[in-house]
Amino acid sequence: MIGGGGKAVFKEGLPSFEAPVSMIPLSLTSNKILTSSYSLDQYMEGQQYTFGAQLNGAYKITERLSASVGLRVNIVSNGYKGHLTSIMINPNQPAFGAAYNGNAMVSASKFFTDAATTLTGWSAGANSYAAGLQPIVSGGGGNYPLSSGTSVGLTSVQVAQIQALLGATGLTPAQIGGMSILDAKNALTAAGPAFAQKATAMTANAAGTADKQLETKQAGVGFAPIFSLNYNLDRLNLAVKYEMKSTITLTNETTVDETGMYADGAETPYDIPAYLAAGADYHITDSWKISAGYHHFFDSDAKMANNKQQYINGGGNEYLFGTEYKFAKRFLLSAGGQLSRTTVTDEYQTDMSFSLNSMSVGLGGAVDLTKNLRLNVAYMFTNFSDWTKSSANYNGTTLPGRNRCLCPHQQSIWYRDRLQILKIAKRFSPGINRFIFYS
Secondary structure (H helix, E strand, O other): OOEEEEEEEEOOOOHHHHHHHHOHHHHHHHOOOEOOOEEEEEEEEEEEEEEEEEEEEEEEOOOOEEEEEEEEEEEEEEEEEEEEEEEEEOOEOHHHOOOOEOOOOEEHHHHHHHHHHHHHHHHHHHHHHHHHHHHHHHHHHOOOEHHHHHHHOOOHHHHHHHHHHHHHOOOOHHHHHOOEHHHHHHHHHHHHHHHHHHHHHHHHHHHHOOOEEEEEEEEEEEEEEEEEEEEEEOOEEEEEEEEOOEOOEEEEEEEEEOOOOOOOOOEEEOOEOOEEEEEEEEEOOOOEEEEEEEEEEOHHHOOOHHHHHHHEOOOOEEEEEEEEEEEOOOEEEEEEEEEEEOOEOOOOOOOOOOOOOEEEEEEEEEEEEEOOEEEEEEEEEEEEOOEEEEEOOHHHOOOOEEEEEOOOOOOOOOOOOOOOOOOOOOOOOOOOOOOOOOO
16 A cells, blocks of 8 residues: 555534535625524545555666666545535525524525525516506606605505515615605616526525535556665665656546536546655664665656645655664564655645644564564554644635644644544555555
8 A cells, every 4th residue: 555545534524614604694694684503414534545566676786786677556546425414594584484584593505595586586576667667757757756656557566566675675664765756766677687696696505505415436547667776785785766656547436426526537637756765774783773764755746636736845755764673583673763744835735635744653573483484563653743724715705714734633623523544554664655645
């Protein structure tokens, strides 16, 4: 397993999903529909695995120098499943329905649908009455008070309906009471398109707050040629390896996608970057060996979804140190450490895909059970550095906010719920490969 290798479950979803929903009360209130609360049901899980199958051949050039050439096939298998459902709000706008009195939580999608229907009716009514009042204005009755419209041919029902439409535009009863037929006609002429525009917005809001489900898988294959040299000088051994970039394109196999993010059959770049490794070990005694290594990943040259590679300044670096000691002929103890340093920028980091500095410590032991059989036991712990990303427009809300990614053992905003991590223990060596997480 040379990349991915984990599954994350967010039982309460992610901030980027909830942020737009949290803005609904503020948006409605600013449009004179008092709303104070919202609720939702959201869930997200994702898994990413990259398996590698590799074949290498080595050639002894001299007694001390050897070279090898190899090829790895990289097989990617990703999957995502989640939902964003039951978005509820408490709007106070009885004009759109008696249930919308501000005292109960109601379906946001149904509210916006009913609002669009009502506004569409208001738009048609405003346009119809504006056209119907034009003959009265043309006949010289434009200066008559609207409240006395029955004297110029309107019925009392029509006067009441016109006044109700004018009230829906936000005019007060006092303002409406002082309007003339001409004033009413002009106000209704402007109100028709305004109501229609709001109806269109409400229709879009209804679609945006409807229940959404996601279930998709992604698969892709790529190849990486590998070249390496090894030089041995008695107790000192030196090695260098270069793996070329593996160009991979993932194809979606989507069962359901109501988010518009994972269309069935759509393709996404998912390259594994080129990788340079250098390592050395030295036998201080026949029983005691120390080692050191360096890794560099050419991340900026590997294409990623949404061209995220442009937000990486070069690539990641890793520094490794280790030692092992053999005693009593059958037993071996080892220990090591790794410092990983990322070069990503704030623009790269999201609550679904992020890269952090880390420090790993590994401990190991081995015992030779027989001449040809050895038992290895190892444990590795990784501690990730914190990262805070501030934004003046948090997830499109127009409000300032921040994401904080903390070590998994701390309370975190990005880790909204317990993160399930596939734990893999392996013996430390200068050639160890890191686990790479890509979006």
